Amino acid sequence: MVKIGIVGGTGYTGAELLRLLAGHPNAKVTVITSRTEAGIPVSNLYPSLRGVVDLCFSEPDVDSLASCDLVFFATPHGVAQNTVPAILATGTKVIDLSADFRIRDIPLWEQWYGQPHGAAELVPQAVYGLPEYNRSAIQSADLVACPGCYPTSVQLGLMPLLQAGCVDISDLIANAASGVSGAGRQASVANLHPEVSDSFKAYAASGHRHLPEIEQGLADMAGSEVGLTFVPHLLPINRGIHTTLYANLTATEVDVQALFEQCYANEPFVDVLPAGSHPETRSVRGSNFCRISVHRPGNGKKVVVLVVEDNLTKGASGQAVQCMNIMFALPETAGLSMAGMVP
Amino acid sequence: MVKIGIVGGTGYTGAELLRLLAGHPNAKVTVITSRTEAGIPVSNLYPSLRGVVDLCFSEPDVDSLASCDLVFFATPHGVAQNTVPAILATGTKVIDLSADFRIRDIPLWEQWYGQPHGAAELVPQAVYGLPEYNRSAIQSADLVACPGCYPTSVQLGLMPLLQAGCVDISDLIANAASGVSGAGRQASVANLHPEVSDSFKAYAASGHRHLPEIEQGLADMAGSEVGLTFVPHLLPINRGIHTTLYANLTATEVDVQALFEQCYANEPFVDVLPAGSHPETRSVRGSNFCRISVHRPGNGKKVVVLVVEDNLTKGASGQAVQCMNIMFALPETAGLSMAGMVP
Amino acid sequence: MVKIGIVGGTGYTGAELLRLLAGHPNAKVTVITSRTEAGIPVSNLYPSLRGVVDLCFSEPDVDSLASCDLVFFATPHGVAQNTVPAILATGTKVIDLSADFRIRDIPLWEQWYGQPHGAAELVPQAVYGLPEYNRSAIQSADLVACPGCYPTSVQLGLMPLLQAGCVDISDLIANAASGVSGAGRQASVANLHPEVSDSFKAYAASGHRHLPEIEQGLADMAGSEVGLTFVPHLLPINRGIHTTLYANLTATEVDVQALFEQCYANEPFVDVLPAGSHPETRSVRGSNFCRISVHRPGNGKKVVVLVVEDNLTKGASGQAVQCMNIMFALPETAGLSMAGMVP
């Protein structure tokens, strides 16, 4: 039984970790911290966990966290970097769901996140937690930087094309849309129900924090810098990311359907749909699947890839559990085999 | 391993059975029938089950169903009664999720459902599948009539008061609201997204099909006829029932909070919230819990009970699996321990 | 042309006043104040008003407000009472959309709103702005206290029964549900989209601020104290209130349909639906109509009244404009004749 600690359990990714780990056969959450809620039962904050999770929040404390085999950080960006070094030093492994250890270029990180990095020396040893790209490195990692929700969908949708070298990498487009839980659980006017419901908009069209992470990942896959236009949108749904990707094929005789099917043939959580399909976000609601379909309108040079995932599951906490399974040599699907909830 | 057949797997309760049973450690679906979809993989109709359920729909056929230990009927009202006798005759047990075997008064059933009953002789042996009221009878049943979604919430919300005999049973009010999945998966204008979304209404205020079932159940609990006003409403949500119950206490010194806590102290799926709470439907989304809180505004004679359940889970397929667990002497929570999905 | 000032234009009722008055043939908003947004065009905050409203927010200032014929207060409870006396003193009329002048019993107001009342001496001259009950008093009022959203629906739904004296006034029940805009436009976790969407709950079941206002209004109509149980619920919709009212008839031979039709025969904004109908909140979305239907399930002694209104229109700003029309001897429907927006 892997003993688990969670730092920052009051947000949506923390709650999703609790939901997933409650059903995991080989892991048990023993510590969950929150500065503001210390002493309070987790199920007071999330009544959905009554009868399922029987823990109280505690003050963040390195000693109690070090008693765990693994600590998940589900904290806002900029927080994990202050505590992770001390925890790693005790031999406890860490999976960070925030952006703190994702970007190798420290000045670039500091520019987008607006603060000096507090643990830059750890960034080189952090392993980017995208199992479909990085599985073997994750197996032996002590510190995993779990990918962002948008980056996961964009990278999984483009990886087969980039690795096959069959698209113009100077002109990639990612038109993405996320459910509101992606914005977190902080009080705000912008994300009030009456502000978001029955509406739709793009945001950060001129530049979003996830852009450098995506560009880094795509460049790794392509073997050189890519040109990417990334436009995120806000969907009036709770969970789910849908990404529509556009690229120009450089070799038009390529069978893109076969390319995707081969690339993901052995992946337990990437599902390539039959030709002509259109994935729906609800088909992965609450599940760790990423479903992909690929189109070539008019059989021309433009390839359109459609990707869906649950931003809280495969886009965050589910992927983190998948990484945990890999790090601890558990079956990769342990605790993650549930179907999407429809309707 | 209990071998399971499902008749009528194309509707929402059928899909929910598949979702729940896919995660059940002691049961396996081996047959699922649909006249219209025979030969088609289940996951074509429900892509959310891709990678989780690997079955095709088959033609309804008594022989193949008789090879199962248990058959669930997730068919529209009036269908199960035609096939259930033949299946029971082979020794296979049956749980019917429709209304066919719920009402003991056959003419009353025929009046509300507008057709002659095709298997009236089986009705006396059918056991009403509300575990919290009827557990021991379910243990030895061959034919279980699973309660309706509204009736489950109303009966669980009033049972402690009726069994304690502390309310005026001639004037009970159930103001209930259901998500749209309760209306099933048939093409209709009335349930189109633009007709239902961002709106709310009552319906059938002068009389609803679930009324006689509720009245029968409440009378059993109270030991005599009750007077009930039942007004259902349509919520613009996918899943969930919220029922607000009103009754007049006949003895004002009663501690209603203690009454509810004692009544449900040993129930794995009925959660009495702390005094002053208000349950949310999302706290039971996709889970088998029923959460209840009880109020006495101004500490007067009026008692207000708030009940939530997921209409597809505790209100239908989850309750059916709970009954199966009881019938086959499995742990009652087997396959049903997942938390509600929030957000 | 009536010159209009609006104090507190950044909230939803302020925005709704602007939307309605932009289309009013006999009124023009000349001043709109906001301490936090002074100097900013209104349409920066509400891009929906671009091309329609060409005003900037200004600092609250008695002199500029006194240059108007009428000032609407769309401020949080407790604010208007500080400024209204000075404005009334200049001869400018006031319609207050908050609760400040609704309750005649000052200690009761102070108990529910948790602060001393700052202008108790004005309360006796404030006219309660429910035109269907109070039209002639509104005609000559200088200060109108516009009813709350819940109170409007409950009072309009019960008025015919109370005035006819045909129900037991000691046991009235109002089961009401409101869209989220009723909670205002303040940053909060509780009203974030992911907290509210696809869910439903009751709140304040043991006592809500609107209760004393409703009880006062019903007592006026009935001629003596009433016993009311009021349970509000939160709907995952933007706008709309649906109230389901329950009462026991004391005279069973009464024709309730005729009673309602007669009571509201000459009312431009109260629409009694044909017998057997169920009003939907969307049928009044953005309009000033209140639609009502009345049922007697099983033709018994219980009467069930269904009422819908838009909480921001007939439940707040539309009703305020209706009062304005009455106060300034304009056609009562001026600026308010738009249909509900469906879908």
Next chain:
Amino acid sequence: MVKIGIVGGTGYTGAELLRLLAGHPNAKVTVITSRTEAGIPVSNLYPSLRGVVDLCFSEPDVDSLASCDLVFFATPHGVAQNTVPAILATGTKVIDLSADFRIRDIPLWEQWYGQPHGAAELVPQAVYGLPEYNRSAIQSADLVACPGCYPTSVQLGLMPLLQAGCVDISDLIANAASGVSGAGRQASVANLHPEVSDSFKAYAASGHRHLPEIEQGLADMAGSEVGLTFVPHLLPINRGIHTTLYANLTATEVDVQALFEQCYANEPFVDVLPAGSHPETRSVRGSNFCRISVHRPGNGKKVVVLVVEDNLTKGASGQAVQCMNIMFALPETAGLSMAGMVP
């Protein structure tokens, strides 16, 4: 007063015409036809129109329609072409909201709509009703083919760039998303609330009926054929289209913000937002505005245009009324000056 007939008033565009024309100072609907609802008051089908529209549906009949000055066809594709010739012959003008007269290439129309065209001889005289592109032709038209909802947003978003000749027209991308009302008011499983709500998907990624109309319009604006990739998506909202357009600038020194502002400086219904803005669909809910913002991420060669409109208003019935105003020399904004409904 322009006398108006509406053919096909039971769908969403018909209802929207009724809503808009009820508030029009210079037009009056005198005939509304529906084969299935003849004799029934319009407000029975749409209770939102009770107290606002006092008409009954009548059987479709050329004589009564010919008594009107103008007839709107709000019928499914393929219907108007059967009756329009007879109506035009009487001197009555026609605005068709369907696709029947939009495509000049008859075989292309027949290929996408799967039926022979019944009035091909009228197509050359039909004027495409996009006022911002075609105003003077509309002034003198007898037959206007009102643009589709997607085509309006794509064409208005690209027109400034195409007319300026500053983008590569061989590689245009329109990533569009529509509310569910765009799918009409026919019974279907696919558009049931539980199928659509809390979800998002692309559809027709390999080719959509609106593609040839858009390509024709863009080619007219550009002066030669264009290469367009068009991917529509289904939004879980009632009304609204959001289109995200991508193009490569051929001249990077162009000031795209100024280009858009100049192009639409005199347009009453096209609102170019300040640089850096992101339009929301709710800002045009129920209004005839189209709001546009334009971005150049990283100040590179990619231009991203964001366009919102209400698919039932500027995308259908509002645009039809705007065309009517132009045809009858009324103020172009008559009956169309309402603000978007927020929230």
